[in-house]
């Protein structure tokens with residue numbers, strides 16, 4: 001369950017990071033501001049409250065959603081709202097010169113974003129996005145609040161049944177550590193992939 | 206206003222450009238014929254770069270009109286009126302114009318070959334094979350055939366600028382703008398870039414506008430020179446007139462300063 005929630009929320013996080021990040025860097029004023037409000041909402045209220053609200057309060061409005069779906073969406077959007085700031089910052093850090101180059105070559109705005117801005121911005125996004133992915137993994141135990149039995153919840157159950165506090169908690173520490181190592185490894189692979197060519201630019205060739 | 210499209214290929218008609226309160230161009234009118242090689246000279250801050258940037262649609266105008274081949278650049282025709290241009294109109298107009306920047310503005314994540322071949326694929330829809338073939342011809346023309354796989358960070362300033370020129374040429378614009386393309390370069394690299402410009406000037410009928418502090422190059426390269434000060438054309442004419450027998454006092458003073466700084470103007 002922890003794996004499923006982390007993976008699902010990870011996808012939601014990536015998609016929302018890019019969608020909100022690109023929109024937040026846009027020059028279209030209404031788009032920019034509506035996105036900023038959504039992002040600030042998710043950043044400004046805790047994941048804990050958001051989970052509670054989405055699972056226990058929405059049914060009062062007649063909206064019933066599966067606990068796992070709530071967990072994935074809420075955690076994904078919560079961390080994604082931080083991710084969107086990473087994406088937005090990285091996009092805005094690409095020098096103006098580069099945009100003017102795309103205008104002089106008559107690229108459309110979409111092409112400029114896709115072929116010139118994002119490839120340069122992405123390299124600055126990867127390390128902080130990796131950290132966010134680990135943050136995400138670390139807040140998954142919150143979903144036990146909305147009746148999902150994730151890794152931590154199950155560990156508690158086992159501990160109560162067996163009274164083996166040290167062994168069960170030691171075990172889940174190791175599992176979380178392994179899971180985050182997998183994320184770290186994956187992130188560094190992605191980093192290498194996007195750094196072709198740009199590593200020379202950054203001078204760490 | 207009535208345009209003679211042969212003589213008036215590029216027209217500024219009472220153009221005004223402001224940055225906030227600062228008026229940079231006021232009632233600027235000028236006209237350039239097809240195929241002309243024009244140099245813009247003048248003191249720092251006189252508005253030379255601004256003129257090129259307006260033509261490249263990087264800087265909007267606050268008054269007047271700019272025409273290219275009879276079409277308004279910053280406006281569109283709508284019933285007998287001219288209304289401010291939208292992005293689609295600007296993209297259509299940009300097709301005819303290319304620019305080479307002082308600081309090259311190459312794409313750092315693309316090789317030299319990709320820098321030249323990718324933009325025509327994207328904005329003109331040229332297929333990959335023919336745009337790469339053309340890019341190799343252009344690399345050859347600027348003397349950098351052996352650098353096609355290099356990234357910009359692996360090239361010298363002079364090499365980067367020659368790639369940037371090749372990149373602009375690959376789009377086959379009718380108008381090419383050069384903004385002090387040698388002034389960010391080490392002195393020993395300047396000549397290579399000027400040689401490329403000479404080549405282009407001789408071998409194409411592209412209309413070229415050149416902002417430069419290299420007076421002797423402006424002298425030999427252009428058929429007409431505009432001297433600007435404070436956003437106005439103070440004097441214009443064939444280079445021999447401007448450089449050897451300038452009529453206006455301000456032109457004389459400007460050239461005197463250049464000579465005093467040890468630069469040649471002949």
Ligand SMILES: Nc1ncnc2c1ncn2[C@@H]1O[C@H](COP(=O)(O)OP(=O)(O)OP(=O)(O)O)[C@@H](O)[C@H]1O
Nearest residue numbers: 224227229247248249250251252253254255256385
């Ligand atoms: N983005 C801007 N915001 C505010 N003022 C600007 C901006 N760009 C240019 N200016 C001002 O407009 C005036 C003309 O600038 P411009 O760059 O066209 O001069 P120039 O003739 O190219 O000078 P130089 O020889 O130094 O390159 C200057 O006073 C400059 O400070």
Ligand SMILES: [Mg+2]
Nearest residue numbers: 253254255385
């Ligand atoms: Mg300038």
